[in-house]
Structures are given as structure tokens and as C-alpha cells.
Amino acid sequence: MNRPAPRRRTAPLTAAALAAVLLLAAGCGDRPTTHHKPGTGHEQGTGSGGTLLAARDDSGHRLRDLPAADAPTVRAEARPDTEGGWNVHLAVERFRFTPESTGGGALAGRGHARLLVDGRETARAYGPWFHVPPGARTLTVRLYADDHTAWSVAGAPVETTVPLASASSAPSTPASASPSAPPSPSSAPARTPDPTPTGRTLDIRVTGSTVTPAPSRVELKKGERITLRVTSDRPDTVHVHGYDREATLTPGTPAALTLTADRTGLFEVETHESGLVLTQLVVR
């Protein structure tokens, strides 16, 4: 609605300063209109977030349709993990994970992914990497907007499905450890991952001062359980503030810390030695 502002007061600073001095010296002068250089553009968006359809996806969320050229895309790649299950990487285009604004209005090109294991919704992904526990056969990843509507093109949700169990040499159980070992050589004792970890599991890897996935906020409902699986490349201690829970980190070995989010608030998860913030738990 606003036309670009007419160019005003674009004279170089020094010239303006000299002009000001001359005005001053002359003892008179007009009041300057503004000395605030125009900042960033403040162009008001059209608020376009696709077309809300009456149709719903199989988990009951309404579809939000975009033309194919504007719609996000997603591809998933699953690799077996040495301790069982799969490490999954999402490649998205025209899409940005926005964990902070989940619950807000839908804006094209942002939101989160929901993971459906064997057709059943198990978790959300707020970043490109996550782990799927063993026993799964297929994984479907679907992209959602901040308002929990499903992005779609021509009435079809934006999603991808990868078979897990049938992959050529991929193990379907943690017992048959894969020889085609992924990069991290783990000499860890064979921990038996809880097959039904109550609540969500968040995998965090610390390499030097890099935290993967990048630190963000995890939203929890009060009473929800969460398991933090932290793998560090050096000895350290992971600490959940507020709950005052700690776990010792041995290099290369994932340490699991399960807690029930029974207090509301914002709690930081930090490493003690390296002083890194791994994530923040928002319990509401």
C-alpha cells in the first residue's frame, strides 16, 4: 500500500553536518525532517500463506494449498545407526524449520515436519536430523505450517515416505549391527535402547563447540516425558537447569537423561565443562 518513500536527506553525512554547521553559524534554519536514516524496508507483507482447504490429512489437520512453484519440498534419507534404528536426514527446499513460532499464523516456507512411523504419528522434527528407533518399517515425513495445517500442492500433502526395514543391507533390529558402519566409531557398550521410551527423545550431538541440531527450543506440555540423548566428543556433564538433573558424558557414547516435565517455565540444557547451551525446554 505504501509507495517507496521519496528520496529525502540522502546527502552524505559530512555534507549534512556541514549544512547543519552553516545553519548554526547563520543562526537560523529549518528544522531537519529527520536524522534517522531510513532503516530496513518496512514493507507490509500480503500475509499470503496459501489457501486453506476443507480437506484434512489422515491425522486430521486441514490442508493449506500452495502452487507447486511456491510450495516446499522434502526428501528424506535414512541410514542405519550402529546402535539400532535409523538416522534420518531431511533435505527441504523453500522451507525453514521454525520451532520458535510454532502455534503462530501460517507463513509460506516455514513450519515443522511431523514423523509418521508405520503410519502412526510419533514426533515432530524442528530440524533436519533425527533418529527413528528400531522396529520401524516405513517412515513418512510431512511438512506442516506453524498453525499445524499441512502444506499441500493440489490437495496432496507435501510429504515423503522412505522404507526402513526393506532397505538392502539395513538392519531391522539393533541385534544385527551393521558392518557398513557410519562415520562415528562407537566403542560404546551395547546399551539396550528402551524400545518404548515414554515421551519424546531428543538426540543431540556435541562436536567441539558445535551443537547438532542447532540449539533451539523444545516445547513440552506439563507432565510430558522427554529423553535427552546427548553424545559428546569429549568428557563433560550435561545439566538440565531448574530440574537440576545431570548426566556424565563419555566421549562418543550417548548419555540418556529422561525426565518428566512437571514444572512449567523455560529451562536451559547446558554442558558444564564447555558451557554450551544444547537446547531449551519450554514447559507449558
Add this chain to the structure above:
Amino acid sequence: MSWTRRFVSVLSVVLAVLAAALLTAPVASAHEERPVTLPDGSGSVPAHRTGEPDLLVCKTDRADFERRIAAFPAGLKARNQELFARCGSNGYRHLQQAVDAVDRPGMNIAILPGLYEEEPSLPAPTGACASLKAPTSSFGYQILSYEQQARCPHNQNLVAILGKKNLQIEGTGASRLDVVIDAKYAKLNAIRADKSDGVYFRNFTAQRTTFNSLYVLAADGFVIDDVLTRWNDEYGFLTFASDHGLYKNCESYGNGDSGIYPGSASNINDGYGYDVPRYSIEITGCRSHHNMVGYSGTAGDSVWVHDNEFDHNMGGASMDSAFPGHPGLPQNHAKFERNLIHDNNEDYYPYVADGTCAKPPAERGYENGVVCPQISMPPGSGIITAGGNWNLYEDNWIYGHDRTGFYLNAVPAFIRGESAWAKQTDTSHHNRYANNRLGTDKDGNSRPNRTDVWWDGQGRENCWQDDTGASSPRSLPACGTARGEVSGATARLVGEPVKLAQLLVCADYSVQARRLPAGCDWYGARGLERVEVQIALAASLLLALVGTALWWRRLRGRRLAAAALLTGLAGLALDVAGSTFTLAPTYVPALALLLTGAWWTATGLLLRPTRPVFAWTTVALGLLTLLDAFDKAVLMIPGIPLSPAWLRLLLGVVWVLWAVIAAGTRPAPDPSGPADPSATPDRPSEDHPEAAAA
């Protein structure tokens, strides 16, 4: 005659530097609005009303609502279910509809858990509203009159509250995140309360605008209680030209200017000293983080800011007098008490450099931590005061800053468009920094600031606590125990020259043109890139060259002169070292001045026999330099209108020219003089020194 003309020209240069330096002074904030006058102050801070709401706002999707309230405590859950049932039959679906239904003062609107996108208000204006006649601000939007706002309330606002008295809008969720009003970057303001005295906002979130989320304008009486605002081009909360305001338990983050901006708060204490009858706006229990600055107050007059936390911004808080059009300038009488101001070391300028901030607001990625700093400011600072008077900073915790805890400089009045001579030095005076815990967190852990104070040296009766650590200048006027007591109070008209030069360079920032001045350490310049080092290096090289030539031609063979020269060269080298980011707040710069001053003084004394006038000028320069060292390291000399550095600079320019002439010409015959008796064989040039010099 020429003396007066020279004086005027010198003064002009000084003022030009000053003007340019402060044109977009270190931090400041401004927005363009229709002309508004401050309220008459007859109102009062509204009280929260707990009675039954008069108007209800909710969405219709019951399943969605049940999910949202599932984890609420039983009592609150039942209450929300009851309200939802009532709202279904006689409530509103959009907040604007409820606001429009307000027909008398003192009504309460309850807004139930949900996401409010205010779809009817969202579209861009059409018809007559699309072609309003109004001036366009430099920001690109139209400056509408109140009548135009009333006629076209959604040109700029998602929710417009115009002229409603004592209205209360309260979310009924368990937390402020349960009710979200989302402008999705489609409007300048998410909520605008204009001429709405006594408005009370409570327990909701407003977000994602191209200016500010919650805007209160020209209100006598307002409360912002437990409200979160985030992700705005400029401000989270902007309350402008208002009185009897209270912010409490609020939070704001992700703003390109500041989280909290009580701009042009009512100027009720103008003319008072430290003891004032009341404050116009109180801010307490708020947290403002991950913004350019946590708090900003262009004309933030009579604001009482206590028990807040401003952290992880580029700067914790700032107040200034740098922009025109704000009623109540110059800024005065802010009182900061018991605030936690720490770790304000974020640096968002790379987002300007890499083009992120040139994208439309919706695409910049504010939700992922991007902030687009709107103006030039020194990142790593605790509290910045760019032109302000009678401010009290007491009992705060200020720690963990990579640059400085307190930053103070002056802003002459013409920068804000006032040309009267008497006003040009009306800032920064009577600012008191006392009893703060500097470099220590609340648990007593040591979290030092790189320096505790950066001051340009200008102003009257400013003082700092005597346990201040590293600072620039190294010596500061000290506060007494009572307000108003200052030992060693200074009253200088202009700041230190090198600091003004630095401000001049740093101010040439433009987010729009993606211009980040290369010589300024605010944007990452280090070592030789910094303008201070460049100036020091250039000046030292010039002085070394001239000094060495002078010695060679006039004092060669005098052992004392050689020793003096070596001392001087060492001083010049130290001067360059002392201009670096690391050593500037130490005693090195003063030591450099001491050595250089000693050199000039000795050289001047040795030159007496041959060139008495030049010799005494040299001595004067030396003594001024020693005085400057004393001024910077031991005690800021009270009672002088300009720092010795200015006099040294002006005399230094004369001296360099004179020294070049003195070194270039043959010495006059001086039978009694011990200097260079053998070095004057050619008589002709002695008779015509001017010719030789030319």
C-alpha cells in the same frame, strides 16, 4: 580580524566534527508519527479489574480449544470451558470486533486461548483508504492523522483501539503464549491503542509486525502486564507521548531496535534536580533480550526502570536526545535501579552485511534469531546514554560486556533540530552512576566488563562510583554518597577529539545501503582497520618524522636532545599501541603522552638559544601534553571548557608546520649559542631564511 576569523573557522571545524559524529549518534531510536502533545497528566495508572468480562473473544473449533486448555490447572480449565460456552453464543471471533463493540468506558474484553490472525483486518487497504493524502515518512509508510487512522484503522494496524477509555483486554490462558495475536508481517502494528487513556493489556502475545507489536500512543494511563512481544522490524512495545504508564512482567525479543521503548514519556520532571515528585512511566519485572537494544528511550523522560533484566542484546539499554520530533527533548530523569544488565554482546551486523536484512521482513528469518539492527550503536555495551541529563543509574548489576558497562556521550541540540546557541551544550549533564555492582553477577561471581565506562568527556557534573574498573578516560569524576555530590566535577563543552573522530566514522552506517564503516570497531574492525589506530599511526609517523628532522638539523650532537628524541619516539610508538582496542582503557595512552610531553619539553628547552619563540611554543606543547597525560590518568582537570587534548591538537598543528620550517631553514647566526657552530658555512641563505624555507 584574522584572529576572530580563525577562531570562527576553528570552531566550525570542531562543530562540524561534532555534528557529523553525532548525526546518527551511538544509539538512538526514532519513529515518525503525527505531531502529538504530551498528556496533561491528570490521569492515573489503571488498576486490573477481576470482574466478569463484558465481551468475549474466541475461535469456534472446540477440539482445538480443548487441546489448548488440556494441561491447564483444573480451576482455570473449568473457567475457560465456561467462557468458551458463553463465547460460542454471544462472543466475537476477532479481537477487533470486540473492540468495535466497546460502547462505554471501563469495559473488559476476555480473549480465550487461540491463535488470532484477525483475518477481516488483514487485507491491504482498498478504495479511499488506499489513496489517503498524507505525508510519507522516511521509513516508507504514511504519517496518518488521528482522523485518518479512525477512517482507515487497518491501513497500518491489525487491531486498532481508538479513543476507548479504560478498556481492559485480558487473555484467559495459563500463560501469555496461550493467546497469540499474529500480524504475520502484514501490518506496521499488531495492536495500536491511540488516545485510549486507561488501557490495560494482560496475558497475551503479539508478534511479527513491520514496526511494533504493541503501540500505545498519547495515553494518560496504561498498563502492560504479562505481555510478550517478538519479531518486529523496530520495537516490541512502543509507548509514545504517554503518562501514568506501567509495564510489568513483560517480555520482548527479536526486535530490530528495542524490546521496550517508552519514547517521549511525559516530561514532568523538567527543571527538577534529582528529587522529583513522581515518574511518568514505571517499568518493572520485564525481560528484554536478543534485540538490538533491550530498552531504548529517545526522550525517555521521567521513566523509572527497576528490577528488570536486559540481556543478550547488542546493548542493554540506551537513552538519547538525537532525533527531532520527539516531545520532551533533551532526554532527562530516567532512573535505573536494581536491573540486571548483562551479556549484551550479540552482534547482528553480519545480517546487514550478508543481505539478509535487505529481504522483505517476512523472509528475514526473525523467528530463527535474525535481528536487523536499524541504527549504528556499539555492540557489547550495558547502558548507553547519547545525550541525556539528570539520569540516575544506581544499584544495578552490570556485567559480562565485551565493550563497556556504561557509555556516555553528548549530543548538541541542532542534531535534534534546535538551533538556538544556548541549547547546543544542553546534554549530557548530571548523570550519576553509583552503587552499581560492576562486573559481578547476582551470586557474586566475577563476570567483568571489558571496561566499565566509556565517556567522551563532555558535560557537567557527571559522576561514577569510585570502584569503577577499567575505563576510558582512565580517571573519572567520582560520585559522593549523596546525589548531587561530585568530587572533581568537570564541565567540558566538547568531548575528546579522537573519540569524536571515531563517532564520526562509526555513524556512517546505513542498513539500507548495507554500509558498515570499515574503520569502526562496532562493526568488527580490529587492529589497523580501526580509525583510532590509523589516526594514531599517521600522527605518530608525522611527528616522528618532523621531530627527527628537527633534531637532525638543529640539535644533532646534543646527547640530551638525542635522549629526548628517543623518549619521544618511544612515546609515539606507545601512542599507537595505546590506541588499540586492548590497551586503550589502560594507562598506556597516558604513558605515551608522558613520554611525548617530556620529549617536547626537553627539546623546547634545548632550542631556546637559537629560536626562542619556537622553543617556548615547543615547551608549551610539551607541557600541554603532560597536562593531557595527567588529565587522562590521574585526575580530570576541573574548570576547563576544553580538554588539554583539544589545545594540544590545535597547537600541535601549528607546531608541525613551524617545526618543518625550523628544520628546513638554516639557523640564524648565534655566536653565543652552542648549537651547531660548524654547520653554517653558507652565508647567503642565513640572510634570507624565507627564501630558504620556500
